[in-house]
Amino acid sequence: xxxxxxxAYLDLLQSGTGIFLALFIMGHLVFEASILIxxxxxxxxxxxxxxxxxxxxRHAWIISVLAGIVLVVFITHALIALRxxxxxxxxxxxxxxxxxxxxxxxxxxxxxxxxxGFMMFFLGSVHLVMMISTPDKIGPFLSSYRVVHEYMxxxxxxxxxxxxxxxFIGLYRVMLKWGIFESDDPKTYRKLLKSAMRxxxxxxLFLGLASLAKYSYIGMTHNYEKxxxxxxxxx
Amino acid sequence: MNRELTIxxxxxxxxxxxxxxxxxxxxxxxxxxxxxxxxxxxxxxxHDSSLKFDFVCRAGICGSCSMLVNGxxxxxxxxxxxxLDSHIRLAPLPVFELIGDLSVFTGNWMRxxxxxxxxxxxxxxxxxxxxxxxxxxxxxxxxDVYELDRCIECGCCVAGCGTLQMNxxxxxxxGLNKIARYQLDPRDxxxxxxxxxxxxxxxxxxxxxxxxxxxxxCSKNLPLQSKIAYLRRVxxxxxxxxxx
Ligand code: HEM
Ligand code: SF4
Ligand code: SF4
Ligand code: FES
Numbered sequence: 001x002x003x004x005x006x007x008a009y010l011d012l013l014q015s016g017t018g019i020f021l022a023l024f025i026m027g028h029l030v031f032e033a034s035i036l037i038x039x040x041x042x043x044x045x046x047x048x049x050x051x052x053x054x055x056x057x058r059h060a061w062i063i064s065v066l067a068g069i070v071l072v073v074f075i076t077h078a079l080i081a082l083r084x085x086x087x088x089x090x091x092x093x094x095x096x097x098x099x100x101x102x103x104x105x106x107x108x109x110x111x112x113x114x115x116x117g118f119m120m121f122f123l124g125s126v127h128l129v130m131m132i133s134t135p136d137k138i139g140p141f142l143s144s145y146r147v148v149h150e151y152m153x154x155x156x157x158x159x160x161x162x163x164x165x166x167x168f169i170g171l172y173r174v175m176l177k178w179g180i181f182e183s184d185d186p187k188t189y190r191k192l193l194k195s196a197m198r199x200x201x202x203x204x205l206f207l208g209l210a211s212l213a214k215y216s217y218i219g220m221t222h223n224y225e226k227x228x229x230x231x232x233x234x235x
Numbered sequence: 236m237n238r239e240l241t242i243x244x245x246x247x248x249x250x251x252x253x254x255x256x257x258x259x260x261x262x263x264x265x266x267x268x269x270x271x272x273x274x275x276x277x278x279x280x281x282h283d284s285s286l287k288f289d290f291v292c293r294a295g296i297c298g299s300c301s302m303l304v305n306g307x308x309x310x311x312x313x314x315x316x317x318x319l320d321s322h323i324r325l326a327p328l329p330v331f332e333l334i335g336d337l338s339v340f341t342g343n344w345m346r347x348x349x350x351x352x353x354x355x356x357x358x359x360x361x362x363x364x365x366x367x368x369x370x371x372x373x374x375x376x377x378x379d380v381y382e383l384d385r386c387i388e389c390g391c392c393v394a395g396c397g398t399l400q401m402n403x404x405x406x407x408x409x410g411l412n413k414i415a416r417y418q419l420d421p422r423d424x425x426x427x428x429x430x431x432x433x434x435x436x437x438x439x440x441x442x443x444x445x446x447x448x449x450x451x452x453c454s455k456n457l458p459l460q461s462k463i464a465y466l467r468r469v470x471x472x473x474x475x476x477x478x479x
Contacts, residue, residue: 101306177467179464
């Protein structure tokens with residue numbers, strides 16, 4: 001065997017991109033949930049990301065750039081993770097049988113990760129490309145319009161389920177994979193991480209579903225004939 | 236009070252390929268403190284003397300009696316029937332060469348692994364001086380090494396590893412544990428590059444997907460998750476450091 005650093009780099013990159021994406025999602029869903037406080041709050045968050053409070057005017061392209069960075073990391077992560085998918089039908093059958101007959105939680109969680117990863121490949125790309133191409137269509141009314149009248153709620157609902165489970169199972173796994181913050185008592189540490197994983201999944205699903213419900217409500221009740229955007233001018 | 240146990244055993248003898256694999260079902264009376272070792276001997280004595288299975292120590296020391304118990308790799312001599320449902324399914328460990336029924340040849344697989352990983356102390360200068368006193372070892376290091384040396388090569392971690400089922404060249408937790416053991420041992424003079432060449436690849440530590448089946452089935456409760464993580468960190472550091 002020869003000295004080949006490639007596998008080490010790929011493994012580091014897979015974990016690094018995974019952690020980046022997971023942290024991004026944790027922030028993203030909290031910012032989205034600003035709609036739960038008020039339309040005004042969500043509008044302010046939008047302005048913040050458009051650099052309004054820095055430059056005194058709105059630059060929607062900043063959102064495109066941010067979403068572009070996320071897309072690059074997302075694709076990188078997906079491509080590296082792809083080598084973990086069963087390479088052929090025979091292997092797929094083997095792992096499926098093994099997962100089923102073994103009935104072992106963490107092995108099953110891995111198959112959840114593969115399935116949700118596969119789903120996100122399509123759903124996430126749709127969402128990200130949309131944000132890159134039309135970054136100026138974000139706001140309490142505009143976003144709600146997309147959710148209800150362009151049927152994006154279907155995409156968002158499925159994306160939410162897959163991204164939240166995938167991200168927190170992924171974080172759980174990545175901590176154990178490298179032994180990040182491991183204590184002298186790895187077995188207790190793993191139990192703790194497992195509980196944290198469950199807690200975060202429930203919390204973020206709740207947060208995401210509540211936000212989605214609010215956007216849907218606005219989209220269904222707001223009169224888009226009269227005004228499509230939330231405010232013409234900022235205070 | 237004593238339950239009647241129904242034990243389903245996946246039976247197949249490679250020497251009699253004309254008889255296709257089938258499930259044989261046996262009913263026996265449970266006894267107090269009964270292990271699967273006792274139960275299987277009951278079956279062989281009273282039901283079918285042709286049933287093949289392995290036991291040597293019947294005390295969880297030799298690692299011969301590993302099999303799938305309700306799908307989970309376990310040592311039969313250490314498994315109490317009272318901890319299980321009254322309907323028990325037994326099958327031979329996958330991956331290993333089947334001798335017949337529940338008996339598999341873990342020995343040749345483990346031997347192949349040990350030869351491939353050269354799981355012995357590498358120390359050129361002192362190799363031949365068997366009469367010389369060994370240098371004293373730091374007790375904490377000795378404890379760590381001893382802890383990992385408790386592996387009995389039962390193969391449960393191999394059968395519980397999804398990665399290994401998909402990639403037959405993967406060294407498995409048993410192999411990674413051995414490398415961690417020698418890497419911790421100051422008497423082994425292999426340098427980081429040599430270790431990297433052994434397990435710094437897809438068939439070694441970077442192939443492990445952290446499914447943790449190994450950790451949860453290890454007969455000796457070895458800290459496999461923690462040691463694989465340790466090895467992964469060591470290997471990643473080596474790759475980041477080395478220039479060539
Ligand atoms: C196209 C989309 C995606 C695909 C196909 C995908 C696929 C995968 C797969 C198969 C794994 C397991 C890899 C292994 O076992 O070694 C994984 C790990 C992971 N994923 Fe994703 N993923 C995607 C998107 C995401 C997103 C959006 C996030 C975060 C929100 C994320 C976070 C993680 C984390 C933290 C890990 C653990 C990293 C590791 O084990 O090294 N992934 N991903
Ligand atoms: S943690 Fe690694 S070695 Fe252990 S079962 Fe999972 S893939 Fe196999
Ligand atoms: S590491 Fe544990 S499960 Fe694996 S062979 Fe050794 S004792 Fe058995
Ligand atoms: S017979 Fe030796 S470990 Fe079970």
